Amino acid sequence: MDFAFMWDTFLTLLPGLPLTLELAATSILAGGILALVISLIAVVGGPIGRGFTRGYVFVFRGSPLLVQMFLIYYGLGQFRPLLQELGLWVIFREPYWCAVIALTLNTAAYSSEIFRGGLQAVSVQQVEAARACGMSGLLMFRRIVLPIAIRQALPAYGNEVILMLKATALASVITIMEVTGLAGKLIADSFRAFEVFIVAGAIYLAVTFLVTRLLMIIEFWLSPHLRMRPPSLT
Amino acid sequence: MELIDRYLVLVGFGETGWGALLLSAAAMTLGVSVCGFLTGTILGSVITFMKLSRYMVLRWLADGYTTILRGVPDLLVIYLFYFGGSAFLGYIGGLFGYHGFIGMPAFFTGTLALGVVSAAYQSEVFRGAFKSVAGGELEAASAVGMRPWPKFRRIIAPLVLRYAIPGLGNTWQLVLKESALISVTGLVELLRQSQIAAGSTRRPFEFYLTAVVLYLVITWASSIVFRHLETRTLRGTRRAL
Numbered sequence A: 001m002d003f004a005f006m007w008d009t010f011l012t013l014l015p016g017l018p019l020t021l022e023l024a025a026t027s028i029l030a031g032g033i034l035a036l037v038i039s040l041i042a043v044v045g046g047p048i049g050r051g052f053t054r055g056y057v058f059v060f061r062g063s064p065l066l067v068q069m070f071l072i073y074y075g076l077g078q079f080r081p082l083l084q085e086l087g088l089w090v091i092f093r094e095p096y097w098c099a100v101i102a103l104t105l106n107t108a109a110y111s112s113e114i115f116r117g118g119l120q121a122v123s124v125q126q127v128e129a130a131r132a133c134g135m136s137g138l139l140m141f142r143r144i145v146l147p148i149a150i151r152q153a154l155p156a157y158g159n160e161v162i163l164m165l166k167a168t169a170l171a172s173v174i175t176i177m178e179v180t181g182l183a184g185k186l187i188a189d190s191f192r193a194f195e196v197f198i199v200a201g202a203i204y205l206a207v208t209f210l211v212t213r214l215l216m217i218i219e220f221w222l223s224p225h226l227r228m229r230p231p232s233l234t
Numbered sequence B: 001m002e003l004i005d006r007y008l009v010l011v012g013f014g015e016t017g018w019g020a021l022l023l024s025a026a027a028m029t030l031g032v033s034v035c036g037f038l039t040g041t042i043l044g045s046v047i048t049f050m051k052l053s054r055y056m057v058l059r060w061l062a063d064g065y066t067t068i069l070r071g072v073p074d075l076l077v078i079y080l081f082y083f084g085g086s087a088f089l090g091y092i093g094g095l096f097g098y099h100g101f102i103g104m105p106a107f108f109t110g111t112l113a114l115g116v117v118s119a120a121y122q123s124e125v126f127r128g129a130f131k132s133v134a135g136g137e138l139e140a141a142s143a144v145g146m147r148p149w150p151k152f153r154r155i156i157a158p159l160v161l162r163y164a165i166p167g168l169g170n171t172w173q174l175v176l177k178e179s180a181l182i183s184v185t186g187l188v189e190l191l192r193q194s195q196i197a198a199g200s201t202r203r204p205f206e207f208y209l210t211a212v213v214l215y216l217v218i219t220w221a222s223s224i225v226f227r228h229l230e231t232r233t234l235r236g237t238r239r240a241l
Helices: A003-044 A046-062 A065-086 A095-120 A124-132 A137-174 A179-190 A193-222 B002-011 B019-051 B056-071 B074-095 B106-132 B135-143 B148-185 B190-201 B204-233
Strands: none
Touching: A003 A046, A003 A095, A003 A137, A003 A179, A003 A193, A046 A095, A046 B204, A065 A095, A065 A137, A065 B148, A065 B190, A065 B204, A095 A137, A124 A137, A137 A179, A137 A193, A137 B074, A179 A193, A179 B074, A193 B056, A193 B074, B002 B204, B019 B056, B019 B106, B019 B148, B019 B190, B019 B204, B056 B106, B074 B106, B074 B148, B106 B148, B135 B148, B148 B190, B148 B204, B190 B204
């Protein structure tokens, strides 16, 4: 084990970390919003909405993310004149945005199923109570249904966030130099796969660890009603 | 219409069609996935034994294995086996006086990487399944005097497999999709073949779309197989829900 080399590796890989985090944050945020829309269509959209969302989820969960990324980055490049005419070429010529789009669409499919589960787990009584208080439509959704659904979906959604963090590594295949991209280049140059793997793996594990802690804090913060009461002073 | 005709010629089985190559590449995808999955099942069972062991060191090692392999991107694991394996082979070659580059066989790399990654997931599936085996059944087996090995083969393994099938189905789908990453090592599976075809015809959209469709066919078919297996293994059991 060559610790000087590993320290150098660490310093080489660290500049890739902001890009990894940026990719993950952008696509998780955009994917989360899209997933919420999709799960709402699935729950309230009737048979047509349900059919559409089922098809969407089937396509994006059934095929590898890497192929989806290639289809968007290389595949859409074939329609360059059309995209230029529409003014979309500035987006699709950038590997960064193609990776973000692929990651977003992919995570939206997985998360929408998680959110749908959360929405459908909201009990009838709670909705009835809201109606009895005179809440209607949007107000009830915002104040009652959504908070309960988010609380129920959070543990499963946490897993999805971790998976997305790992999935950003695929962006390196379409020339984006984030942590895995830098690691791959370093391995190909130095041929010391084991040391580079340990350092890169440690970086990912550290980030995953921090994210799981963060999710635990959010979960704690969102469920004050489940906490034990502090012992009274009297 | 003309567009569709041109597409069908492109992916068809004619003189200029890529159909046969794409299908054989899909078979390669299936092959490497099956080999990787089975490797993962064997390795995963060993790790499950370690997780259920009474020795803390073994449990600790097994937990560390799952934590690391589930927390690190799969692409890194593939790089490790591909380049690390080549370096190792080069070292072995050096002992025998050969000082050139020895590449890791791509299929073997793929099997190994998929196996090592999916073992982490499968060991968790098996552990969960073992937890749902009712303790009374194990006691009954001991009570009729079964030694550890017959008890494992006749009682534990069938019961664990029954509970593990839904989880194994998920893991299989994961392995199948992960096999696309093996294309970076140059193994000509479905994605790599699509890349080659896209490069030589300059029609990437058509070929990647075809790849997506073929992957969907495989995942859809395997979900049917697993559903069938599940109902088959659940014959003779009663469920509350």
